[in-house]
Amino acid sequence: MIDQPQIVTPRLTLRRPKLRDAPRIAALLNNFEVTKNLARVPYPYTLNMAVDWLVRQKRDWQPDSITFAICDAGGLMGFCGMHREGPDAEIGYWLGEPYWGKGYMTEAATAVIDWYFSITGARRMVSGVFYFNAASLAIQEKLGFTRTGLGKRICLAQNTDIDHIETELTRDAFYKALETL
Numbered sequence: 001m002i003d004q005p006q007i008v009t010p011r012l013t014l015r016r017p018k019l020r021d022a023p024r025i026a027a028l029l030n031n032f033e034v035t036k037n038l039a040r041v042p043y044p045y046t047l048n049m050a051v052d053w054l055v056r057q058k059r060d061w062q063p064d065s066i067t068f069a070i071c072d073a074g075g076l077m078g079f080c081g082m083h084r085e086g087p088d089a090e091i092g093y094w095l096g097e098p099y100w101g102k103g104y105m106t107e108a109a110t111a112v113i114d115w116y117f118s119i120t121g122a123r124r125m126v127s128g129v130f131y132f133n134a135a136s137l138a139i140q141e142k143l144g145f146t147r148t149g150l151g152k153r154i155c156l157a158q159n160t161d162i163d164h165i166e167t168e169l170t171r172d173a174f175y176k177a178l179e180t181l
């Protein structure tokens with residue numbers, strides 16, 4: 001697929017990442033309060049790491065292998081994306097700390113999930129949170145995700161395996177949840 005998708009919501013534009021996003025990503029991700037919640041993001045987080053990551057974001061994409069930069073008029077605030085986890089697509093996301101608590105990730109994740117279900121025949125996706133991440137679990141439960149178990153995942157920033165609540169979202173549960181959001 002070569003067209004670069006873009007999603008517009010009432011307050012946000014979700015667009016594909018660009019190499020020039022590197023300094024902004026590095027500034028927002030070099031924060032343990034953000035990275036301690038993420039599996040694969042080290043801390044400290046450097047500009048070189050951001051550049052390396054951006055170089056690996058291929059221009060060609062698939063619905064289950066894509067990242068969207070979450071932006072408003074002030075610029076890039078975070079990311080929401082899909083990657084493949086076994087047979088399923090897994091959604092992951094983060095926002096820079098200044099942007100927390102304003103409903104932005106609910107808005108962004110809703111839009112990405114709707115986009116994913118709209119362009120694929122998938123009936124299910126997965127996600128999960130480290131056991132202490134109440135805000136992320138609240139978002140997922142609002143959107144219709146349910147818990148499927150407890151596992152362990154590496155957290156690079158904390159350099160250890162951490163209890164991870166596994167979740168899944170069915171297409172039906174998502175569109176039912178949207179009716180009451």
Ligand SMILES: CC(C)(COP(=O)(O)OP(=O)(O)OC[C@H]1O[C@@H](n2cnc3c(N)ncnc32)[C@H](O)[C@@H]1OP(=O)(O)O)[C@@H](O)C(=O)NCCC(=O)NCCS
Pocket residue numbers: 033034035037038078093094095096099100101102103104105106107128129130133134135136138139142
């Ligand atoms: C988790 C994160 C994405 C949340 O983004 P956000 O834009 O602040 O989230 P929203 O405002 O859309 O929604 C958060 C919800 O969690 C709720 N919440 C926040 N803190 C909570 C807590 N301690 N306990 C329970 N619910 C909580 C909020 O009330 C809100 O629900 P509501 O809209 O029903 O009131 C953001 O804090 C973040 O990026 N954190 C660091 C990275 C991360 O954790 N990524 C996810 C990894 S699984």
